[in-house]
Every structure is written in structure tokens, then in C-alpha cells.
Amino acid sequence: MEVAGIILTSSMFHYSGNDEKPAYRWTGETWIPEMIHRYAEVYSNLVKHDPDYPTPQSLLDVYRIGNISDVGEMEEETEGSNFLMDLMLDQDERPLYIQTWGGTNTTARALKSIQERFEGTSEWAHIKSKIESKVVLYIILDQDGTYGDYISKNWNLTTLNDSLNFGYFGYGWKNLPKEIRSSLDDHWQQIHILNKGSLIEKYALIGDGYYLAGEIEPEQFGQEKWLEAHPDYKKYDFISEGDSLSYFYLIQTSLRGFEHPTYGSWGGRFTEVAPNTFSTEKTVDYNPLTQRFEQEYSFIVGLMISKQISPLEFNGV
Structure with a gap:
């Protein structure tokens, strides 16, 4: 790349x-x-x-x-x-x-x-x-x-419209099986992320004390009052990395999604909905950890768009 x-x-x-x-x-x-x-x-x-x-x-x-x-x-x-x-x-x-x-x-x-x-x-x-x-x-x-x-x-244009996969990766992590979310909780972050140099120093975590100038108050995840209003979270919990899926799509390791979007990749798997146009809306995959077919974040997407609400507000659903 x-x-x-x-x-x-x-x-x-x-x-x-x-x-x-x-x-x-x-x-x-x-x-x-x-x-x-x-x-x-x-x-x-x-x-x-x-x-x-x-x-x-x-x-x-x-x-x-x-x-x-x-x-x-x-x-x-x-x-x-x-x-x-x-x-x-x-x-x-x-x-x-x-x-x-x-x-x-x-x-x-x-x-x-x-x-x-x-x-x-x-x-x-x-x-x-x-x-x-x-x-x-x-x-x-x-x-x-x-x-x-x-x-x-x-x-x-060849277009991959991801309206779903980002939810699985980041925003709804509290609902993921324990095998996955253990690396997203406060304990893991404190061991592997905090105090690891000047670049990672700006990596945002829940309740880390950082105030983002220009952001609206309900989205100031680093503040103590946000943490108090969301008791499901602990200080230094993971926030989200939903946009990373587009980058992961380019990592040509093991999975073959870069050959065709329907094959699946680290950036998700897509269904062709029109010539050269691929979407996640109709893609349902089997999750071996939960032993069921899942597409559980589509309702979140509609609310996000219509209400302009952060996906984090839906983590407890």
C-alpha cells in the first residue's frame, strides 16, 4: 500500500x-x-x-x-x-x-x-x-x-458501501462474546495502550480525561460526567474503531476480499446489489462464537442517520 x-x-x-x-x-x-x-x-x-x-x-x-x-x-x-x-x-x-x-x-x-x-x-x-x-x-x-x-x-465506479460491518467491529463491542471483547476492556487497554509513547498518547479511551475542543458535550467520552452517565463503561474502556474496516480491506493476508468483495476480507464481506456496487445490507454470516447467523446492527444504522446520534449510545441495546 x-x-x-x-x-x-x-x-x-x-x-x-x-x-x-x-x-x-x-x-x-x-x-x-x-x-x-x-x-x-x-x-x-x-x-x-x-x-x-x-x-x-x-x-x-x-x-x-x-x-x-x-x-x-x-x-x-x-x-x-x-x-x-x-x-x-x-x-x-x-x-x-x-x-x-x-x-x-x-x-x-x-x-x-x-x-x-x-x-x-x-x-x-x-x-x-x-x-x-x-x-x-x-x-x-x-x-x-x-x-x-x-x-x-x-x-x-466500483463501490463498497459499508453500512453494517463497522458496527460489528467497534460500536457494539459490549455485546460481543467474551472471547473477543476481553482485548477491548479497561484492563487490556491499561496494559497495552496507556503510557506507550508520544503517538499512542493521543489515543482516546473512555474517561481518560481528554477534552476534545469543538466536540459537543454529549460526545465528550473522555470526561468523568460522560462516564457517570454511562455506568456500563469503565475508565479506559475502548471507544470504537469503526472506520478502520476500509483500511483492513487492503490487508492482503489469508482472506481474498481484495480479489472480489464477495469473498470476504478483514474489511468485511459484501453482496453485489448492482453492477460494480457492493453492500453489506443483505449480507448475513454465520458467527461460530454465537452459533447463529447475524446481522444485528442494521437498525442502529438507520437511527444514526436519522438522529445524528453516536453509535456508542446504542451499545447497551
Whole structure:
């Protein structure tokens, strides 16, 4: 894997605001480079284990700010959308995986810019075909309307729409069998995560005392009052890592999902619901730990979207 870009974008849960609309749950534009600087502090140790860890400077060089002002804003060309457009148009023939942990609006703007520039020209058919064969869009919970309103209507991209698997991995971990959740409880975190260096120092845990500037009060999981209001949790319990599934999909170890999404992978298994479009909504798998077929988080997804509520609020269901 090669990190081609890191682009900050918005979603229905987070946006920076504009002249007409105030910011909502916006935590700023500097936290990604700040995290990369912390990565730099441990880089010399990481390359002892694998020399292919990307250099800190290479990560800083590909950081851009995309469309962040509002939910689904894709009218403005931004540094991030233009950077992504250039990646789509370059001569690199490898697949370009766009892992979408928020809204697809920056991706939509990049595609729209290409369409506006080339549609109606002699190059359009070739460029459109090239991008459709190159780009793989992995969406974690469709978090604005730009995929349905623009991308899917104008582009035939290979799309993995994960509206379910992230729930199994992170948000509902309190409901998992003991064999799995033992590595997510406070005891394990205190042994293996706390006080392990400058990079992991910023890793958020329940009740760890950290206050995230810009976040709304009900989502301040590091605060004592949140812990008091949620007695099912202990101090230093795991929060969630739902977005990690899109990254795990690219780990080519044992499972063969990278060959075809229906095969299954560390990023989940998908069902083809339309040509080149894959979803988790109709995928039900057998869980050997519970000895039953499961698809138990689909109801959570609907509530999250309609109410804009954190998945953590549903852990006790």
C-alpha cells in the first residue's frame, strides 16, 4: 500500500460551517498534521520492524483540506478536491482506493471537476473509462447525499458501501462474546495502550480525561460526567474503531476480499446489489462464537442517520 493522499472532509456529523451555517462538532484543520508529527517521533522505531513505513514528510506532503464547510457541499473546488482529481487523472495504473470515513462530497467535487473539464471533448470517453476502472470507493456509512445524488448517477465506479460491518467491529463491542471483547476492556487497554509513547498518547479511551475542543458535550467520552452517565463503561474502556474496516480491506493476508468483495476480507464481506456496487445490507454470516447467523446492527444504522446520534449510545441495546 502507498498513501497517495490524506484529505480532510466533512460529513453529516462534522463540518466547519460557513457564512450561512455555524460549525457543528468541528475539531479544526490541524489535528492530522499534529498526529503526523507525533508519528515522526516514533518513526525510527517503526522502521526497525518494517522499512516500508512511509516517512513523516511524505505523509505531510500529501495532506490537503477538502470540502469541509457543510454537509454534502460540493460546489467549491478545493485544494483537496483538486489534489484528488489529479490522482484520478495521473498515469499510475494501480487501483486508487478512496477510503471515505465521512462524506463523499470531496470525491464528488473531484469527479465533477473532471466531468466539467472533459465532457463533450474527444477525450471524455477514454478518461471516464479510465477513472471508472481505476477508482475503488469504500464508503463507511454514507454520510452525505453526494454519492446518491451525483456520483452513482454519473459514474460507474466500483463501490463498497459499508453500512453494517463497522458496527460489528467497534460500536457494539459490549455485546460481543467474551472471547473477543476481553482485548477491548479497561484492563487490556491499561496494559497495552496507556503510557506507550508520544503517538499512542493521543489515543482516546473512555474517561481518560481528554477534552476534545469543538466536540459537543454529549460526545465528550473522555470526561468523568460522560462516564457517570454511562455506568456500563469503565475508565479506559475502548471507544470504537469503526472506520478502520476500509483500511483492513487492503490487508492482503489469508482472506481474498481484495480479489472480489464477495469473498470476504478483514474489511468485511459484501453482496453485489448492482453492477460494480457492493453492500453489506443483505449480507448475513454465520458467527461460530454465537452459533447463529447475524446481522444485528442494521437498525442502529438507520437511527444514526436519522438522529445524528453516536453509535456508542446504542451499545447497551
